[in-house]
Amino acid sequence: MIKLRLFVVAIAVFIGHIVSGQTLIAQEEKPHIDVVGTAEMEIVPDEIYLSIIIKERYEGKEKIDVESQEVQLRNSLKEIGVNLNNFYLSDANADFVKIKWRTKDLLSQKDYTLKVDGATTVGKVFMQLDKLKIYDASIWKVYHSKMDSLKKETNIKAIKAAKEKADYLLSALGEQTGKVIWVNDSGASLSPVLYANSNERLDLSYGKFKNDELQFQKIKISASIQVKFYIK
Template sequence: MKKQILILALLLVVAVVQAQDSKNFIDQNYIEVTGVAYKEVVPDEIFLTVEINEKDNKGKESLERLERDMLAKLKSLGINTKEDVMLNDLTSNFKFYFLKKTDIFSSKEYTVKVNNAALAGKVISGLSEIGISNIGLNRVEYSKLEELKLEVKRMAILNAKGKANMLVEALDQQLGKALHIQEFDNPRVYRPQIMEMKVRDAESWNPSNAATPEFEFDKIRIDATIQVKFAID
């Protein structure tokens, strides 16, 4: 019985201490501010979709020959064809185009990864030279996205601190330590909704030109919002 009373007394003491801590926090003079920050970066992982099919060459070259030519061209541009060229699905070996009852042309689809817009332009121009022109943009990414998220969070906290300092100094008081930090969601990542490649001088460029086209890609944007309560000394 005495043991049960002792445990009950200890629990009561803990509850009182916690309540006192909560009261102390509420009773402190504090300021609550929301910090926001964002950053935009150029994507450094660009994924192109390349389709090769016999139909484009009217059956003059086999699919295997087109595939070899494509891989050779990509290697000549410095692309690691083992790591950065992927067959999209195994069933693409069995995709066929039926133009007539007697004409059957097979097709394959690949994803080619490049790290900048300049190389994307070289891939498009180089493959066009060997008769492969069915190329599109699959998606864009940023390789250091997690590091960038942390950086934007830090920027948001500094933004909150700057706001709080400005407001407190206007009252001839000093900003104290942070009492509470709340992060709203995770940093939001905004990728371009419309995935497209933009040629800088689109009107004057065509695949037959010798010059490599200069492509541009919309930037990826990362936003962060953080709420901070600071004590006022």
Template sequence: MKRLLFAFLLAGYTFTINAQDNMAKDPVKKIEVTGSAEMEIVPDEIYFSISLKEYFKDEKNQKDKVTIDVLEKQLIAAVIKAGFPRDNLTIKAITGYRNWTGKKKPLYFLESKRYVLKMNNLYKSDVILDEVDDKGIEFVNIDHVDHSQIKDYRKEIKIKALQAAKEKATYLLESINEKVGDILMIEELDDQFYAPQPMMMSNVRMMKAGGDAAPMEDSSLEYQKIKLSYKMKAAFKIK
């Protein structure tokens, strides 16, 4: 039994020595580099947030409540009138507030709904807000922005990052009279997607109630661009 165990150990030792000898005789010369690339794109999808809230026409006596259903129908009709498909409007959140009397008896309950409308033209928001009851609009803002071809742009920038890695390896090796060989390894290091929200626009009516808000005047409003940034690590043989 001892002789058999010794034979196995000897075989393993011999194999290790042979492998190390082969690596020493024919080492793989390689270079590892990192390439990066960036791209900024103008968003073509704007997600406009609109919050509607129930209210009383007679606030003092809490009578004649304008319900959320009435306000929602106004909003849907306004969205269609502005030329957007009904499916572009979705509900993001539903909240409510109940006022209680000192006798633990509910006085009234007011519901609010927050909607998000997918748009490609923000200036039509003015048309939409004009069609909805002023007092029923709680607030509006930009929820977020995106681009319809973002996946294609991501592929493009990753390719550019990998190409940058090969270009770097090429000029580094040329500086020492060497050449780039076959690819050995590719690794993604960073996958960054930065889409800042545009600033809240003071000329879009944040609260129409009272009729003090002014219509949009500046038609040259610009958004911060979506920034894509990627890094790719690659290893190449040295010829």
């Protein structure tokens, strides 16, 4: 009697596995469509980071130290409306670095970063640098202050594009888009816009900015999202 009960239970379990397997197969074989939606957005950077290196130098026999040049630069930046909180040492622990400068004397330098909000301000800054004879400066990178929200907006456009693609493809077959099965978001990506390591270093001559308006490469945000829908 015990053996018979065990045999019945074993059959029930086996049948249960068969039914479960058939259910899974049925789910996997249910008609679906797999599409990829893409979106792009180009934005004008509103955060421009400049790399500025102030070095000790000689004018005739007079040595112009870093401290006096820094004071002059800070005053010049303040005159053109630059927030001095955005002018800081590139390294929080930066200190004088000994380098050689045209002569055998050991001279010092300081590396700074300056963040400004547009091309017009960049031009003004470089004009001041030119007047102060601070020539070792370049655009380091550009960015946008609302980058996170712009990435989200691009992702939303990409997933809507996926739904629109599924709709028109299925409508051509007389079918309709059903519920979402899954979404694969590869994440929004940015086209790199780096200047310090490229050939796009700016000429610091005054004439460069006197009549010409600076133009910056736009930042491109791209998104690609794969979505699988059931077919009704």
